[in-house]
Amino acid sequence: MKLNIKDKFTKALPADPVQGSARRQVSGACFSYVSPKKTTNPELIHVSPEMLNDLGLFESDSKSDVFLNVFTGNDVLPNTKPYAMCYGGHQFGNWAGQLGDGRAINLFEIEHKNKSWVLQLKGAGETPYSRTADGLAVLRSSIREYLCSEAMHHLGVPTTRALSLALSGDKVLRDVMYDGNPAYEKGAIVCRTAPSFLRFGNYQIFASRQDNKNLKALVDYTIKHHFSHLGKPSKETYIQFFKAVSEHTLKMIIHWQRVGFVHGVMNTDNMSILGLTIDYGPYGWLEGFDFGWTPNTTDRQNKRYRYGNQPNIGLWNLLQLANAIFPLIEDAPALEAILNQYKTDFDDQSLKMMRVKLGLQSEIENDKLLIQDLEDALQMTETDMTIFFRNLSHFEKENHSEGLEVVRDAFYISEEITGSIKEQWNNWFERYASRLKEETLLDKERKEKMNAMNPKYVLRNYMAQLAIDDGDKGNYNLIDELFQLLKQPYSEQPEYEKWFAKRPDWARDKVGCSMLSCSS
Template identity: 75%
Template sequence: MVKWKLHVTIEKNKHEHMKLNIKDKFNNELPADPILENRRRQVSKACFSFVSPKSTSNPELLHVSPEMLNNLALNEADSKSETFLKTFTGNRILPNTKPYAMCYGGHQFGNWAGQLGDGRAINLFEVEHHSKRWTLQLKGAGETPYSRTADGLAVLRSSIREYLCSEAMYHLGVPTTRALSLALTGDQVLRDVMYNGNAAYEKGAVVTRVSPSFLRFGSYQIFAAKQDDTTLKTLVDYTIKEHFPDLGPARTPDTYLEFFKMVSQRTLDMIIHWQRVGFVHGVMNTDNMSILGLTIDYGPYGWLEDFDFGWTPNTTDSQHKRYRYGNQPNIGLWNLMQLANALYPLIKDIPALEGVLEAYKTNFDIASLQMMRSKLGMQTEIAEDKVLIQDLEENLHLTETDMTIFFRNLSDFKKDTPSNGLKVVNDAFYKAAEVSGVIIQKWETWFERYSVRLKQESISDEERKEKMNAVNPKYVLRNYMAQLAIDAANDSNYKLIDELFQLLKQPYSEQPEHQKWFAKRPDWARHKVGCSMLSCSS
């Protein structure tokens, strides 16, 4: 197979050039679908299919991430060029690049769905800069062989949510894919927002997503399901070489087992971060699980407003709540079990694979406890902490309590004045009048115990506050905030997109000029579409 490394220099005018160190590997080193027609089909013994993005009628760039520009060795001037606009809206293919859609399968809501693949995502090329390689992918750039009955397009509504959330999660310290740009296509796209028969036309949009890799659990499952061990091994070997190089050059069952261990640990770390900030993915299907342990595919996600282990943002999941907040750790384990099944042909050691899964359970309990200690400002480890935390979580369910505000304001608690505890967190209660009688007694008892526990720490209240505020964000992308930006954008006002983008770059900072965003979900957003529950169309 041909391999290349080239610098693509795109002339913007006589004096300016945009340089990208394009270094494609995925579509040069892995088996390609030999059929070049862009029609829906079952693909065999191939990791991807070549496909070109769909040209749009009137592309308009709405926002670009300066951080991602820098990661690609680009600058603001580059982002204002016609070439940038056309490339990252699918209207121009750069010389010597070969866009493609990836083939993968997956379990959806616990059921094997067979071949899925990039139905509305097209990978443009890979860029290397400062020894890091990034895959750039357009979401919403048209149909592919994997689009099934869909059109491969995206609307502004979902694109704003994906663009803002990708970058917000990065600044929260959560492992995630990134986003480079958000653009309008100038075309109208037909969508049924809540899948209730009320389809309507919306503004079309494209997001440029960026990640070291978009490989997901389902990328390996598809070959195991087809008993194509040859392609499975080829893909796993490639993955280890490019993304897990510390495992070395050997390709033995032990190497593959270590690979699975690393994927398991990264998955665990990612979900711990989700739980820490109150993020609910909403669609933890195996085709939405990154092999690198990155948050991927931002669809009907949400942040906990009310602290509720049973909450899911996904309308499709509203009955069984498979992907509810409190079940995300278990779903991570279930998905890893499916990956273990897919990798079994290369490892062929059931006890060893089961050992990795058992370690996930044990390690998750340990990591979760440590994470909650950090949220409460407790640095040392004391056996009674687990009960203190469990009782806190029970109290948080007594009445509707905003998770973000509660933990952020808790840092103002003084260990010598436990009687002020409820006053410190009062703003977190949606209905303060409900905090009475037995509920007050339970909270007062808990704050007394919390006070005693904090006195066992060697740090001052001020030092504890600083540490707590470094793990408990003040600002997160609440659904109603994203919806306000969407509503404004639908009226051709894009200022709020940038305001939220800038706000969420410093989620742990006070930012007093943005204090209005440190507030409970307003009543008008409680049941509004896009603010409470969302569909996969969102």
Template identity: 70%
Template sequence: MKTFKSHINETFTSELPADPILENSRRQVSEACFSYVTPKHTAKPELIHVSPELLETLGISEAESQSEEFLKVFTGNQVLEDTRPYAMCYGGHQFGNWAGQLGDGRAINLTEIEYKNQRWALQLKGAGPTPYSRTADGLAVLRSSVREYLCSEAMFHLGVPTTRALSLAVTGDQVLRDVMYNGNPEYEEGAVVCRVAPSFLRFGSFELLASREDAKTLKTLTDYTIKHFYPELGAPSKATYLAFFKEVSERTLKMIVDWQRVGFVHGVMNTDNLSILGLTIDYGPYGWLEGFDYGWTPNTTDRQHKRYRYGNQPNIGLWNLYQLANVLYPLIEDVDALQAILDAYKSNFETQSLQMMRSKLGLFEAEESDLKLIQDFEDALQMLETDMTIAFRTLSKFEKGNLSNGLKLIEDAFYNPDAMTSEIEEVWKAWFDRYSDRLQKEALSDAERASKMNGVNPKYVLRNYMSQLAIDDAEQGDYALVDELFNLLKNPYDEQPDSEKWFAKRPEWARNKVGCSMLSCSS
């Protein structure tokens, strides 16, 4: 991989303090941003899938991707010459409580490259233990790796800010996991995903340093982050640090509004899982809304309190930003200025969320009545279990003035149409009456409006049952469905008539199946 190696340009390890201890033992790491570590060799590595688009983005040729060296490097079996893999040190608030040091417990960063004026960090997930693995083995299993690989790329093509995934491989090793944390562990097939992002820095990277009152390293890390990822903000100063926090806040908000738009639920929005670049990071027990439900969470650990439910994601984004504001305060020393940014997050969410929902309903010329129309639509969606993706996508076919086709259009989105009562039917008919009147104020034709609506309402998303079907096949050595879904989700807004079978409600067999409804953090 001679061409690829020429792009290596490491800054994280050359500009930030390293853990001086080289022994790979579980421990507390102080006054350092990372620890050097070597990936674990695997028994029989085999590549399952590689992203052609990301190969091109990283400047890796197709021939290089088919080489033995590529296989070994991106499964942890060979270290690129002149590089030193490392695990990042960070802490975090987990479910609202400070958890102390966490760090890359099963992620190992290989190197950084710079290609076409873009910087990328490459990281293996599931490549073995690190000083931050605590009591775990640092490995990952095939089911979680398939989910992360497919969803990373699916989110990118949906237009949601995200880390990405270059490759997916099985290791040939067996990994012991207790899927539902019920005392019944079983061996599963091990796997490794190569994750790619400009940086994997998180809110927790800064939090840990502040919690230890390590002001020197905190400033060094903040200056590094601004220099490489927010260079337009200028040289370090209190004003620059404040502008940095503002930009992080705005990026975080944009990401979450996009999550809400497509019905994505992260499942575990701890501060160690929030990117300092506003990217979706750490695809663990995530899920996609099937029935539209603000109270739904995919995470079994969150089942009781539902802290990370769909409707609470914007609030949790703000809560996490409060923690970051506290961390950065010593660099800024202006409570009012920080509070103004946090207050702006609240008002900007209201504005951006309304605009996003207008676009989903095809309301492109703002009217005061829009908010009530949107709220009433959401209420109607929850009167019967109604599939979010199908309902919004199908709504684009509504013709203003044609009241007869309103409710009939979205009938296929109802999970139990037999539960429709005359009262619910009247609510829907009344809503479509108002919707039709509202559309009369739009200058766009029905076809033009439909085209714009279909650009924000995806037809295809990675429903959990789809992932599970691919996982079931992959565990039998059949990776065809992984490839089919990967290619389907590259064009989520297109009709793709040959793939119509995936534009369907979750099948009933998947309603309560492990991996299809609720998921654990076990991977």
């Protein structure tokens, strides 16, 4: 197994002088050196061929003992020193102080074909930032992260990636619903990858401690290695850096809204500085279209991280980042202008995105009202978002009276489509047909463009839960089936048609299929 190791982060930035995994407050350092916990009986369950290729590895490498032992934490490659990063963050709107990599251990950085990757184990044991936790992960959450990060990549959503999924051979105690009934579960480890795992919280921790020296060092490092096109550090460069982060963040969230993804825990320590979807915890896809839905049981009451609020939370988090790097800039109007631009850009990009979902190419003033009325109609009765937009591509503008039949499979209770609800839908389809007549695209061409924007297959929670249930019994075939399915989410894939279906009734209130906790 040959890897082109280039550890830049640990060579350029200050390390915690204290060794070991003992819980502590770490000051004046960007990271702490730690050792992964050795596992009892590691077993590789799945490896991403695409990620292997991106790292310059071969299938034969993934079958070696070296691969198994390195990516389950049992061996450390020569001339590498694993580490955990120090960061803070706002959790549910409140400053939480030091957080850090509590169950993530970065192994090393590599370069391949002019791209850099950090390889990180999630669930590999304790670090100084584990607080009262054990630093381990269970199979349940590891399957969800492994499948979802690769699925998001193939959907075209900016995301961290996953290389491998393995069992540790150890049991891990978890209280799934935080109800005082802990139980032992299978331990597991995911190797996840990204150009960087830096989060907003990495910068916030230094700002919170008035450690401007290390704040500057970290921002300068980030610009040099991830935003080098901005030039050498200066006040103007820092402003442009924040602008770039704002734009990347917005792009990511627009993609989330497009496919109906809800992150569930948009704390500032879960916000990537590169605008990547990071930390797949209690996420979910909209089943019924609902701006107020959140998959996170912890957020059930306030719904801070609900689907419709994700763009606003992105802005709130960017404000916290702006406050963190302000000491390097000291120009509030410049930062405020970028934050205000985010609001304008969201309105513009959201409208543009929805036009494409509806197969509209030209821009007409009334489109915004057409979209708003559609979103209102989608919430009149429980309507599956993925199926609705995918089937809408079959709509023919000359047959607007058949619109409801085209999308009927998206309704959970089609018997509710009567009276005023039916009238509202028919009115909308009539207006939609009239709008489509102003386009030059033929129905066939429009269908192709819509299907390239509206996925047929997404990783619904019940699908992941089925794979988890099988995995608990020692059967990992469904993991591979879903992995293969989700590599082509926009293709018809008739052999997988069973997955193009609404959430089954049995999954409506089943643990893991509707709402989830942060327990992992």
